[in-house]
Structures are given as C-alpha cells and as structure tokens.
Amino acid sequence: MHDQNLPACAPSVLPTVSLMGLRLASIDRYALLDHIFAALAADRGGWLVTANMDFLRRYVRDSEVRELYDAAEIRVADGTPVVWACRVQGDRLPERVPGSSLLWLLAERAAREGRSIYLLGGTEASNRGAAAIFAQTYPGLKLCGGGSPRVASPPSAHDIEQVRAELASARPDILLVGLGSPKQEQLIRALRPHFPATWMVGVGISFSFVSGEIKRAPHWMHKAGVEWVHRMVQEPRRLAKRYLLHDLPFALRLFAHALVARLTKRLHRAERGR
Numbered sequence: 490m491h492d493q494n495l496p497a498c499a500p501s502v503l504p505t506v507s508l509m510g511l512r513l514a515s516i517d518r519y520a521l522l523d524h525i526f527a528a529l530a531a532d533r534g535g536w537l538v539t540a541n542m543d544f545l546r547r548y549v550r551d552s553e554v555r556e557l558y559d560a561a562e563i564r565v566a567d568g569t570p571v572v573w574a575c576r577v578q579g580d581r582l583p584e585r586v587p588g589s590s591l592l593w594l595l596a597e598r599a600a601r602e603g604r605s606i607y608l609l610g611g612t613e614a615s616n617r618g619a620a621a622i623f624a625q626t627y628p629g630l631k632l633c634g635g636g637s638p639r640v641a642s643p644p645s646a647h648d649i650e651q652v653r654a655e656l657a658s659a660r661p662d663i664l665l666v667g668l669g670s671p672k673q674e675q676l677i678r679a680l681r682p683h684f685p686a687t688w689m690v691g692v693g694i695s696f697s698f699v700s701g702e703i704k705r706a707p708h709w710m711h712k713a714g715v716e717w718v719h720r721m722v723q724e725p726r727r728l729a730k731r732y733l734l735h736d737l738p739f740a741l742r743l744f745a746h747a748l749v750a751r752l753t754k755r756l757h758r759a760e761r762g763r
Contacts, residue, residue, distance in 0.1 A: 506580035539588035541568035577747035600627035608635035610667035611696030618700025634659040642672035
C-alpha cells in the first residue's frame with residue numbers, strides 16, 4: 490500500500506499477457522490501485538481500459554478500435570471469460586478487475602489520500618446519484634465536479650473543447666468517464682494530452698450501478714461468468730443482439746484461439762527440449 494510519507498518515485502512497469510494481440514496487465518485490483526496512486530504521487534497521470542469480451546471482439550475486428558485501446562497505458566481484464574481464455578492459453582491472470590468494482594475502490598482510496606474525482610457521463614440521474622452515494626459512503630472525498638454532456642462518437646471538436654474547459658477548472662486527479670465504449674475511450678484519448686497528471690478510467694454504465702438505476706448481477710453470476718445474462722434480461726432491446734449474435738460466436742473463436750496458443754507453446758517447449 491502506498492505511503493504518502495515516502496518520496497515519490499516512478500511507478501513500476503506492470504507485467505502483461507497477450508490475448509489475441511491485446512496486452513492485459515497481469516495484476517490484481519489492489520496492486521493496480523497501488524500503481525495508480527504511486528503515479529499520482531509522482532504527478533503522473535495515465536489511462537486505464539477495463540476490457541471485457543465485447544472490448545476484445547471489437548479490438549480484433551476493427552483496426553481503429555485496436556489503435557485506440559493500444560494507446561492506453563494499462564488494460565485489465567474486466568470479464569470472467571477473458572480471464573478464463575488467458576488461463577486456457579497458459580497465461581494466468583491473478584483475477585478479473587471489473588470497472589464496476591474498481592470504481593468503489595478508487596473512491597475509497599482517493600478519500601483516504603486526499604485525491605479528487607470527477608464523474609463524467611452516465612444519465613443525469615445516475616451521475617448525480619453516484620456522486621451523492623460516494624459522498625455519503627466516503628466522507629471527505631473530494632468530488633470536484635460532474636456532468637452528463639452530449640458527446641458524439643467520435644467526439645466532435647466542440648464536444649472535446651466543452652469537456653476540456655470544464656475539466657481545466659476542476660483539475661481532477663481521477664476522471665471517471667461513463668459514456669460506453671468506444672466513445673469514452675475516444676474522448677479520453679483526446680483529453681489525455683491536456684491533463685498529463687490525471688488518471689482517466691472508462692467505466693461504462695457503472696454510474697447506473699452505483700446509483701441503483703440498474704441492478705448488478707448476483708455475486709454467483711459474476712463468478713460463473715454469466716453476468717451478461719442478468720444484464721441482457723434488464724436491457725433486452727439494447728443488449729440481446731450484442732450478446733447473442735456477436736459475443737457468443739466470438740467466445741467460441743476466443744477459446745479456440747486460446748487452446749491453439751496453448752498447444753503451440755507446448756510444441757515450442759518440446760522442440761527446445763530436444
């Protein structure tokens with residue numbers, strides 16, 4: 490755990506594994522927090538992507554999305570199938586690091602270390618609700634602002650300037666962006682050069698989870714890797730096509746790729762041992 494009394498130093502380089510070309514940090518959530526807050530202590534910002542299977546599918550099929558996600562300093566596995574696939578190919582990740590849980594840990598640690606947070610995105614109700622719940626849960630947390638602006642995908646120059654101007658006065662240590670992917674990553678990429686000392690994290694629909702606007706799946710569904718079923722039942726019109734027609738077929742491709750990667754590694758090890 491980071492101690493504010495220690496001299497600031499450059500954060501360490503995180504170990505990574507590659508899954509279908511996407512490099513994921515091999516780290517648990519608490520070590521990730523230590524890394525982020527050590528960087529903040531050294532006046533260094535960064536960009537964190539929490540990648541679930543839908544992120545990986547878009548990464549594989551779309552070169553623009555691939556370039557976008559690769560621009561982030563850190564990518565972690567936010568999805569049990571992603572963790573399983575890494576293990577199938579022989580690369581163990583310590584755990585899944587879901588953005589919807591990391592949100593709470595960032596707020597708790599920020600309150601403890603006197604760091605400020607800005608909530609950007611979500612619906613107006615979920616944004617305000619999440620801010621109120623964080624303030625109540627973590628007394629002393631510096632919530633330096635929030636808002637739910639209309640942002641195109643990709644963001645227009647006007648969209649970017651509007652958000653940049655707002656953040657320039659708030660100067661948050663941590664910016665949580667809940668606009669959905671890839672819109673939130675497109676906006677973060679545009680904002681990063683203007684705020685080099687700020688950590689930026691895309692959190693998708695997490696403000697709605699925090700505020701209670703949308704209920705999270707039970708813990709057993711997270712463990713079993715079927716959280717998506719709970720989400721789909723709550724928002725069938727928006728999510729059924731994505732999960733059933735896109736993500737499920739991709740999951741078969743993902744695990745086949747992981748199995749081939751594992752067998753290839755074994756073959757190479759056997760050849761080196763001859």
